[in-house]
Amino acid sequence: MSDIIQATNIHRSFGKGDLVTHVLRGIDITVASGDFVAIMGKSGAGKSTLMYQLSVLDTPTDGELLVDDTDVLGLSERDRTAFRLNTLGYVFQDYALVPDLNARENIMVPLLMAGRTWESATATADTALNAVGLSSKHDSLPSQLSGGEQQRVAIARAIAGEPKILFADEPTANLDSISGQQVIDLIGKLHNEQGLTVVMVTHEEEYTKYCNRIIEMEDGTIVSEKKR
Amino acid sequence: MHNIRSLRIGLLLGLRQVQRASKWTTLLIIFVMMFTFLNLIAVSGILVGLIEGVERAVRENVSGDIILSAKSGEDHILETEAVIRQLQSYPEIEHYAPRYISNAVIEANYEERRDIGGERDIAAVTVRGIDPILEDEMTHLGDLVAEGEYLDPNEDGQILIGVYYLKEYAEQFGDIFDTVENVKPGSRVRLDAGDISKEFTVKGIIESKVDEINFAVYIPEREFRRVFNRLDRNADQIVIRTTTPELDSPTKEALVASGLSTYAKIQTYDEGKPKFVTDIKNTFNLLGTFIGSIGIVVASITIFIIIFINALSRRRHIGILKGIGIERRAIEIAYVLQAAFYALVGSLIGAVLTYGVLVPHFDKHPIQFPFSDGILAADPETTFWKFIVLFIVTLIAGFLPAWLIVRQNTLNSILGRNK
Helix, strand or coil, X not given: CCEEEXXXXXXXXXXXXXXXXXXXXXXXXXXXXXXXXXXXXXXXCCHHHHHHHHCCCCCXXXXXXXXXXXXXXXXXXXXXXXXXXXXXXXXXXXXXXXXXXXHHHHHHHHHHHCCCCHHHHHHHHHHHHHHCCCCCCCCCCHHHCCHHHHHHHHHHHHHHCCCCEEEEECCCCCCCHHHHXXXXXXXXXXXXXXXXXXXXXXXXXXXXXXXXXXXXEECCEEEEEEEC | CHHHHHHHHHHHHHHHHXXXXXXXXXXXHHHHHHHHHHHHHHHHHHHHHHHHHHHHHHXXXXXXXXXXXXXXXXXXXXXXXXXXXXXXCCXXXXXXEEEEEEEEEEECCCCCCCCCCCCCCEEEEEEEEECHHHHHHHHCHHHHXXXXXXXXXXXXXXXXXXXXXXXXXXXXXXXXXXXXXXXXXXXXEEEEEXXXXXXXXXXXXXXXXXXXXXXXXXXXXXXXXXXXXXXXXXXXXXXXXXXXXXXXXXXXXXXXXXXXXXXXXXXXXXXXXXXXXXXXXXXXXXXHHHHHHHHHHHHHHHHHHHHHHHHHHCHHHHHHHHXXXXXXXXXXXXXXXXXXXXHHHHHXXXXXXXXXXXXXXXXXXXXXXXXXXXXXXXXXXXXXXXXXHHHHHHHHHHHHHHHHHHCCCHHHHHHCCCC
């Protein structure tokens, strides 16, 4: 399998002068296409910060980063936005749906931005909602859905555009254990059936059952890696 | 292509934001925009309307749509009777009235004054010789009789007096007018014009908001000709009312083309009106627009604050939208669209109120200013341009806060970090 993410000597620090905080200290990591990688660690270990760098949401202070063979650090902000749209999918901790749009429209927005027609975007959104088990909730607003259902809409939005990599930032953090398990099963199913590359930040070992690599972080460095 | 996509998504996001916003908040903002629009239109409209009210009254009660007067170097309109015969042949001329104008002195107390050397109660006046029927048809002079009655065309020795020549009416303006005292309908006055004097019975008192009407006495034209020895029948002025005011210029052109300009100077109302009237009107318009502009500034600040709070409270969602690949422009369009919606709906309601309620109301029930029946002057073209200004200012007020929030770092927005 080729490496879809190649990160070399990634540093990320915040603040200036004496108040600089080094959150990432020279991370080297590669992710092969089709991997399901879990990034784990205690609070403050730098796992979310690492995910933000790999997912092109943030810019490292130093280092090199190739994602899908693209030097993303050399892209303009507009190109980075377009790159995220066309290549990456995101699932955030607290679902991050647009409250004014119903479930279908939440999924349609990035599809329309990618140039799909209204009809095509509608059909794809409906298919994605059916795939995550929300066939009867197409017209529901986020406020009318449970936390687990909202997270499934977020997953449907993330996968509808057929991204090459899905980034999930503690996707179960705000869910009860049953909903959390359903969400992990859904992501695992997508990984297994579609060969989707997944990078997931999580606190909990029980949600790593689908992962083939588990990276443990501490104080901004990778301290161990398990492969299954 | 990207722009069209951004526009499409911006429209979707903006539309849904408006649809799902609190109805009371939306209503409140629309109310603010409506009052801003009304402020912009009504303040200058009433100021200009005040002058337009004067103009309307002058056109209605004094000058008509076209005025014929003596040519330069002539004392009177030449061949007046021939001119009138020609005027009668124009179907677009609805009414006309010839006027004879001169100056004289009226004396009020000549009967009571025993001592020939006693103080005479006199006033220098402008005398207008009129055809009572034609004048009333033309300017509705009969409607302006405040006391007594209008001239009877079959009676001789009757006179109408403008109120500014009567002390009882004019003293409210201070001791600035030349007036006579204790003159009422039925009183006898004497008109002295050079060597000729004639006694008249006061038939009525004329009162108008147009000074020119109040500063005149009116007698039938045949008596005028006798008193002032104007036996040539050449009038000083002929005023004309066309069937519609818009026909003033074409009719004037036709009169000129027919050769009437050989006998008289021919002007439309607009050509004949003093320049200072136009200047005052423009000044009031400017003043009204300036006052209305303050309303625009207030409205734009209101819109700015509303959109800013809205965008700030959705900062995280804006960050997420950017995070999942939505272009900044699409998000900015959504907020600009909201501002446009508020401006459009507010202005539309304002326009309906202006043209459906306020303008007709003030036309029927003018504001009673001391010197004018004030109307609401809302010229549609001016209104349109003021709306355009309001709309553009609102769009900018909607765009700026959205731009400020959207340009923030994507991850900081998602995480709610300030830096």
